[in-house]
Ligand SMILES: *[C@@H]1O[C@H](CO)[C@@H](O)[C@H](O)[C@H]1NC(C)=O
Ligand SMILES: *[C@@H]1O[C@H](CO)[C@@H](O)[C@H](O)[C@H]1NC(C)=O
C-alpha cells in the first residue's frame with residue numbers, strides 16, 4: 315500500500331527534479347530570493363512560471379515592503395538574473411536549509427491507553443502527558459494523531475477527540491476539544507486551525523504546544539484555569555492532512571490540498587477540507603458562539619486582523635482588535651525578542667478573497683477572527699529548523715495568554 319502510493323506520487327514529477335531514495339524531492343542548489351516588483355504582479359507571475367520557480371510568499375501591503383519570496387531552481391538561475399529584478403538572496407541553498415529541519419522523528423511511543431483494572435474504573439485515570447521532547451523535532455502525520463490521543467488520555471475528564479469532516483483522500487480531520495469546570499461545550503468557543511497550508515509545519519507544532527501547555531498548567535496556573543473554565547477550546551492542528559502527508563513523502567514545499575482541479579472557483583468551502591472546518595465552525599457559532607478564531611500560518615511574523623477582501627472596510631470593533639493584536643505582538647516580543655507586524659490583512663499583507671478570518675467575521679461571527687503568520691521572516695521560511703519549535707511555542711503561548719487575559 316505504502317509502496318503503491320509512493321509510485322503514484324513519483325510518476326508525475328517532471329524531468330529534472332531530483333528525488334532522494336525515498337522519492338522525496340530534494341532542492342539542492344535552489345536559491346531563495348526576495349524580489350521587489352513594481353506592482354506588476356501578473357507579469358511577474360508569468361516569469362515565475364517560465365523559470366519553474368516556486369512562489370513561497372508574497373507581501374502586497376505597504377508600497378515599501380512589497381515583495382515576492384521565490385525559490386529558483388539551479389538551471390534557471392542565469393535566466394532569473396538576466397531579468398534584472400531588484401532582489402535580495404535569502405537562502406543560498408534551499409536543500410541545505412531543509413536538512414536543518416532534521417529527520418522526521420517517530421513518536422516516543424508511550425502506551426497511554428487505559429488498560430486492565432483502570433479500564434473498568436468509572437473514572438478513567440489520567441495518563442502522564444507525552445514527553446516534552448515531542449517539541450524537539452518534526453514528526454510524521456500518523457504520530458501527530460497518536461500525540462493527540464495521548465494528550466486526550468492525559469486530560470480524560472476535560473477533553474475529547476473531535477473530527478471536522480474528511481479530506482479529499484479520505485483522512486479524518488482530527489483535533490481535540492478541551493473544556494473546564496463548567497463541563498463540555500458549556501462556554502463560547504476558541505477555535506484554532508493549523509496547517510491549512512501543507513508546507514507550514516511550524517503551525518501544527520505550535521498549536522500542539524499551546525494545547526499541551528493548556529493541559530499542563532490547568533491545575534496550577536490561575537490564568538490558564540480561568541480561560542479553560544470560561545471557554546471551550548476546539549483545536550485542529552492539521553486541517554489539511556493530505557497536503558501535509560504529501561510534503562513529508564514527496565514535495566516539501568507543496569501548499570494546497572491534494573484535490574485534482576479543473577478550474578478553481580476560489581469560493582469558500584470549495585474543497586472537502588474547507589467544507590469540513592467551516593461546517594464545524596458554523597456548528598460552534600450556532601452553539602455557544604465563537605469568541606476567538608485563529609488560523610495559524612507561516613511565515614512572515616504577522617498578526618492579522620480582518621479584513622482581507624477590502625483595505626477600507628472595517629470589522630466590528632476594528633480598533634479594539636488592532637490594539638489587542640499590537641499588544642499580543644508586544645507580549646510575544648518579550649519572550650525571545652521576535653517582532654511580529656500587526657494590522658489588517660489587506661493593508662498589511664495582501665488582498666485575499668474567501669479568507670477564513672473574513673468568513674468568521676461576517677458569516678459565522680467570531681468576536682475576534684485573526685490569522686497569525688509564525689516565524690520566520692524568510693531566512694528559513696517554511697523549513698524552520700527544529701530547534702525553533704520550542705521558542706516559537708513559548709512566544710506564541712505568551713501571546714495567547716496575553717490575549718485570553720485581555721480580550
Ligand atoms: C505547572 O505544572 C507543570 C507540570 O509540573 C509545570 O511544567 C508548569 O511549569 C507549572 N506551571 C506553573 C505556572 O507553575
Ligand atoms: C465588541 O467588543 C465588546 C467588548 O469590548 C464586546 O462585548 C462585543 O461583543 C464586541 N462586538 C462584536 C460585534 O464583536
Ligand SMILES: [Zn+2]
Nearest residue numbers: 511514611612
Ligand atoms: Zn499559509
